[in-house]
Amino acid sequence: MKPVLSIRGLSKSYKGGLQALKTVDLDIAKGEIFALLGPNGAGKTTLINAVCGIITPTTGEITAAGYDTRKDYRAARSLIGLVPQEMHIDIxxxxxxxxxxxxxxxxxxxxxxxxxxILRDLSLWEKKDEKLQALSGGMKRRVLIAKALSHEPQILFLDEPTAGVDVELRRDMWNLVRKLRDRGVTVILTTHYIEEAEEMADRVGVIAKGELILVEDKSTLMKKLGKKQVAFELADPLKALPDGLGDWSLELKNDGSRLEYTFDTTAERTGVSSLIRRMSELNIQFKDLDTRTSSLEEIFVGLVHTPKAEAAAQLKA
Amino acid sequence: MNDVTSATAAKPAIAVHRGPTGGVLAFNGNSVWSMYRFQMVRFFRTIGESLATPVITTALYFVVFGSAIGSRMAPIVPGLEYGSFLVPGLIMLSIFTNSIFNASFGIYFPKFTGTIYELLSAPVSYLEIVIAFVGAAATKSVILGLVILATAYLFVPVQILHPVEMVLFLILVSFAFSLFGFIIGIWAQSFEQLNFIPMLIVTPLTFLGGAFYTVDMLPPAWQGVAQLNPVVHLIAGYRWAFFGLEGDNVFVSLGVTAAFTLVLLGIVSWMFKTGYRLKN
Known part of the structure; x- marks a missing residue:
C-alpha cells in the first residue's frame, strides 16, 4: 500500500548554522498511529513544521496522499491538521x-x-461563547484540537499533545486518537512521555540530534531491545554474592534478601535455568520470584545515548 | 470526548475532497471570505473605538484650524473657507494612518500570538492572504473615510464636484496604504517597530504633503522637493475630486498611486516567496 505520508531526504539547516534535521526518510501508512519520540530539541517539531509548510525545508521532498507539499500545497495541506505544541491562540x-x-x-x-x-466531543460545547482568555490551560488545548479537527484532516499531527495537561485530559486525548484511527485518520504524535508512545502507538520513531535513529513496530522494538529481569525473594538473606554465581550478572538488593538477574531476551541462552540449578546446588532457597520486561523508556534512554551505527547494530543483533 | 466519530461517520473515507488543487488561477473563495470576515468581525465588534478616535481627532482639527484659526485667515483658495479646504486633506491623513495601523496590526498580531502557524499551514496562496487581509484593512479605511466626511458636514460646508472619482480615489489610496501597512506588519518584530515607520516617515510626509496648505504656498526651492513627496500628489488629486482645483494633477496622482501600489505588490510577493520574517 502506498504510504499516506512520504518524506524523502528531508533536511533543515537554519541560517545561524544549526542543523535541526539531517536527511530524514520516513513513510507513514494510512490509518496508523505513529509516535515520534525524542528529547527536547531533537527535531520533532521541525519535522512536523516542514511537513505542514510552517518552515521551508533545506532539502528533500514530502508528499501527502501523493501530493507534493510544495507543488500541490493546496491539495496536500487540506489533508493535514496540526495541533501545535505551543498555546498559539487568539485570546x-x-x-x-x-x-x-x-x-x-x-x-x-x-x-x-x-x-x-466536535465541540461536544471535546467537552467544549458549554464554553462555545466564551473568549479563549477565560479558559483553563487544558481547555485551551482542547480548542487547538477542535480547530485542527474542524477541517476534517486525514493526517493529524499532535505535537506534544499531553505536555502539561492533567490526567483526565490525557486519557481523553488517548481515547480521541484511537477513535480517529478507527475513522481512518492517520495520527502522528510527538512526545517525550514514553508511556504515551507505549500506550498509543503502532510504530515508534526515535529521533535524536536531528537524526531518525530508528523506526520500528512498537512490539518488535520492545522485543528486540527488551531486557528482562528475574528477581528472587530469598528465604535467607545473603551477605554477599557467593563465588559460585560469578557467571551471571546478578545484583543483591534489600539487604541481601532480593537477588536480581538481568538478561537479554534475544541472546541464545538466557541462563535462567542454569542459574536456578546452580542456586539449588548452592542451597540458596527462594520464597518467590517475579519477572519484568523493561519499558520503552529504558530502551529509549539507552538509544538516544547510543550513536546511530551502534543502535542499528544493536537492532540487527 | 465521547464520540468524535459520529459526526463524520456518514462520510466516506476522504480522498482529496476539496476544490482546486494548486494552479495559479485556482482561487479559494471560502478561505478568502473566512479570513476577510474574521478581520471584519473584530472591527465591527470594536467599531466604537475604531471610529471614535479618528473622528474626534478630525473634529478637533475642524474646530481649531477650521473655525478658530481659519476664520482669521485670508482664504488659501479664493471663495473657499479654510475649514472646507481642509476636508480632503484631513480625510487622506486619517486614511494613511489608519490603513497602515489596521493592516500592520492585522498581520502582526497573529505573528505575535503565534496563530500565524495556522495561516502558514492552510491551503491558501499568498495572493489570497494579501487580498483578504489588505482588503479588510482597506474596507475599514473606506468606512472611516466616509464617516469623517459625514462628520465634516457637521462643521463646514462641503462640496464634492466629482463624487465617483472621490470614492474611487478613496478606495485606491486605502488599498495602497493598507498594503504598505501589511508589509510593515510582516517586517516588524516588535510593537515598537510597528510604530516606527508610521511615526518616522508617514507623519512627516503627510504634514509636508499639503493637507493644510497648497504646495505653491511653499518657498520656490521647496516646491520642487515637495514634488518628490508622493503624499503631495495623493492629497492634490483627492482635493481635485472635491473642488476641481489643481485639475492638472489628477493623472499624476493616479500614476503615483498606481506606481506606489505596484512597488508594494512587488515587495509583498518577494516577502512571501522568500518567507521573509514569516517562516524559516
Whole structure:
C-alpha cells in the first residue's frame, strides 16, 4: 500500500548554522498511529513544521496522499491538521469563532452541525461563547484540537499533545486518537512521555540530534531491545554474592534478601535455568520470584545515548 | 470526548475532497471570505473605538484650524473657507494612518500570538492572504473615510464636484496604504517597530504633503522637493475630486498611486516567496 505520508531526504539547516534535521526518510501508512519520540530539541517539531509548510525545508521532498507539499500545497495541506505544541491562540476570540474560522480557512463550506459535534466531543460545547482568555490551560488545548479537527484532516499531527495537561485530559486525548484511527485518520504524535508512545502507538520513531535513529513496530522494538529481569525473594538473606554465581550478572538488593538477574531476551541462552540449578546446588532457597520486561523508556534512554551505527547494530543483533 | 466519530461517520473515507488543487488561477473563495470576515468581525465588534478616535481627532482639527484659526485667515483658495479646504486633506491623513495601523496590526498580531502557524499551514496562496487581509484593512479605511466626511458636514460646508472619482480615489489610496501597512506588519518584530515607520516617515510626509496648505504656498526651492513627496500628489488629486482645483494633477496622482501600489505588490510577493520574517 502506498504510504499516506512520504518524506524523502528531508533536511533543515537554519541560517545561524544549526542543523535541526539531517536527511530524514520516513513513510507513514494510512490509518496508523505513529509516535515520534525524542528529547527536547531533537527535531520533532521541525519535522512536523516542514511537513505542514510552517518552515521551508533545506532539502528533500514530502508528499501527502501523493501530493507534493510544495507543488500541490493546496491539495496536500487540506489533508493535514496540526495541533501545535505551543498555546498559539487568539485570546480575544470565542471558541465558536476560532473553530468555524479554521474550517473556513481550510476552504470548507460552513457546517455548524459538524462543529457542534466536535465541540461536544471535546467537552467544549458549554464554553462555545466564551473568549479563549477565560479558559483553563487544558481547555485551551482542547480548542487547538477542535480547530485542527474542524477541517476534517486525514493526517493529524499532535505535537506534544499531553505536555502539561492533567490526567483526565490525557486519557481523553488517548481515547480521541484511537477513535480517529478507527475513522481512518492517520495520527502522528510527538512526545517525550514514553508511556504515551507505549500506550498509543503502532510504530515508534526515535529521533535524536536531528537524526531518525530508528523506526520500528512498537512490539518488535520492545522485543528486540527488551531486557528482562528475574528477581528472587530469598528465604535467607545473603551477605554477599557467593563465588559460585560469578557467571551471571546478578545484583543483591534489600539487604541481601532480593537477588536480581538481568538478561537479554534475544541472546541464545538466557541462563535462567542454569542459574536456578546452580542456586539449588548452592542451597540458596527462594520464597518467590517475579519477572519484568523493561519499558520503552529504558530502551529509549539507552538509544538516544547510543550513536546511530551502534543502535542499528544493536537492532540487527 | 465521547464520540468524535459520529459526526463524520456518514462520510466516506476522504480522498482529496476539496476544490482546486494548486494552479495559479485556482482561487479559494471560502478561505478568502473566512479570513476577510474574521478581520471584519473584530472591527465591527470594536467599531466604537475604531471610529471614535479618528473622528474626534478630525473634529478637533475642524474646530481649531477650521473655525478658530481659519476664520482669521485670508482664504488659501479664493471663495473657499479654510475649514472646507481642509476636508480632503484631513480625510487622506486619517486614511494613511489608519490603513497602515489596521493592516500592520492585522498581520502582526497573529505573528505575535503565534496563530500565524495556522495561516502558514492552510491551503491558501499568498495572493489570497494579501487580498483578504489588505482588503479588510482597506474596507475599514473606506468606512472611516466616509464617516469623517459625514462628520465634516457637521462643521463646514462641503462640496464634492466629482463624487465617483472621490470614492474611487478613496478606495485606491486605502488599498495602497493598507498594503504598505501589511508589509510593515510582516517586517516588524516588535510593537515598537510597528510604530516606527508610521511615526518616522508617514507623519512627516503627510504634514509636508499639503493637507493644510497648497504646495505653491511653499518657498520656490521647496516646491520642487515637495514634488518628490508622493503624499503631495495623493492629497492634490483627492482635493481635485472635491473642488476641481489643481485639475492638472489628477493623472499624476493616479500614476503615483498606481506606481506606489505596484512597488508594494512587488515587495509583498518577494516577502512571501522568500518567507521573509514569516517562516524559516
Amino acid at each position: 480575544f476570540e470565542t471558541v465558536w469563532a476560532v473553530t468555524t474560522y479554521s474550517r473556513g480557512l481550510f476552504g470548507l463550506p460552513p457546517n455548524p452541525a459538524y462543529i457542534e459535534q
